[in-house]
Amino acid sequence: MKRSPVSPLNKALYERLQSQMNVAVYDYVPAGKKAPYVVMTDSTAQSWGTKTVCGAEVMATIKVLSEYQGDKEVAELCDAAISAIQTQPLALTDAWQVGLSSVDSHSVERLETHREATVTFKFTIIDTKE
Numbered sequence: 001m002k003r004s005p006v007s008p009l010n011k012a013l014y015e016r017l018q019s020q021m022n023v024a025v026y027d028y029v030p031a032g033k034k035a036p037y038v039v040m041t042d043s044t045a046q047s048w049g050t051k052t053v054c055g056a057e058v059m060a061t062i063k064v065l066s067e068y069q070g071d072k073e074v075a076e077l078c079d080a081a082i083s084a085i086q087t088q089p090l091a092l093t094d095a096w097q098v099g100l101s102s103v104d105s106h107s108v109e110r111l112e113t114h115r116e117a118t119v120t121f122k123f124t125i126i127d128t129k130e
Contacts, residue, residue, distance in 0.1 A: 001045065001047035001056060002127075002130070003127070003129075004045050004056065005045060005055070005056050005058060005092065005094075005096040005125040005127070006043045006045050006058060008092040008093045008094050008096050009043070009058055009060060009090070009092060009096070009098075009123060009125065010027070010040060010043055010060065011093065012090040012091060012092050012093075013040060013060060013062075013085065013090065013121075014027060014040060016084050016085060016090060017038055017040075017062070017081060017084055017085070019084075020080070020083075020084035021038055021077070021080055021081060021084065022080070023036045023037050023038060023077060024037040024038070025037070025038045025039075025040075026038070026039045026040070027039070027040045034067065035065040035066050035067045035114055036064070036065060036066045036067070036068070036073060036074075036077060037064075037065055038062055038063070038064050038065075038077065038081055039062065039063050039065070040060070040061075040062055041061045041062065041063055041118075042059070042060075042061045043058060043059065043060045043061070044058065044059045045057070045058045046058075053126060053127075053130075054126075054127050054130050055096075055099070055124065055125045055126040055127045056125050056127075057122065057123070057124055057125070058122075058123045058125055059104060059120055059121070059122055059123075060120070060121050060123065061118060061119065061120045061121075062081060062118075062119050062121075063116060063117065063118055063119075064077045064078050064081060064116070064117040064118075064119070065114060065115070065116050065117075066114060066115045066116075066117075067113065067114045068114075068115065069115075070115075071108060071110075071115060073115070074108060074115040074116075074117045075108070075117075077117070078106065078108075078117045078119055081119060082103055082106075082119060085101065085121055086101060086102075086103070089101070090123075092125070094129075095127065095128045095129035096125050096126070096127060096128065097125065097126045097128050098123055098124070098125055098126075099124040099125065099126045100122075100123070100124040101121060101122065101123045101124075102121070102122050103119060103120070103121060103122075104120045104121060104122040105118070105119070105120045106118070106119045106120075
C-alpha cells in the first residue's frame with residue numbers, strides 16, 4: 001500500500017455520524033462525559049490490488065454506550081448509526097472512493113451499570129489516484 005485511506009475514511013465516518021446522530025459522537029471521550037454517546041475506536045486497513053485497480057479493505061469500529069439498563073436505547077442508537085453509514089455512500093477526500101460497505105459484526109455487552117455495543121463496518125475502498 002503506497003498510501004492509506006484510514007484518515008479520510010475516519011473523517012467521513014465522524015462527519016456523517018455527527019450530522020445524523022442525536023447523541024454526542026467522539027473520537028476521544030472527554031473525562032466525565034455521561035452516556036449515551038458514540039465513540040470511534042479501531043481502524044485497520046489491508047491493501048489489495050489487481051492489474052488495473054488498487055485500494056484497501058478497511059475495518060472501522062464504533063462503540064455505542066448507554067446507561068439505560070435495558071437494551072432498547074443501545075439498540076436504537078446502533079440502528080441509527082448503521083443507517084447513517086449505510087444509507088448513502090460516504091464521500092472520501094484525497095482521491096479515495098468507497099466501493100462497498102457493510103456491517104461486519106455487531107455485539108452488545110450487558111454490563112452491570114450500562115450497555116456497550118460494538119459495531120464493525122467493512123469498507124472496500126478504491127484508490128482513484130493510482
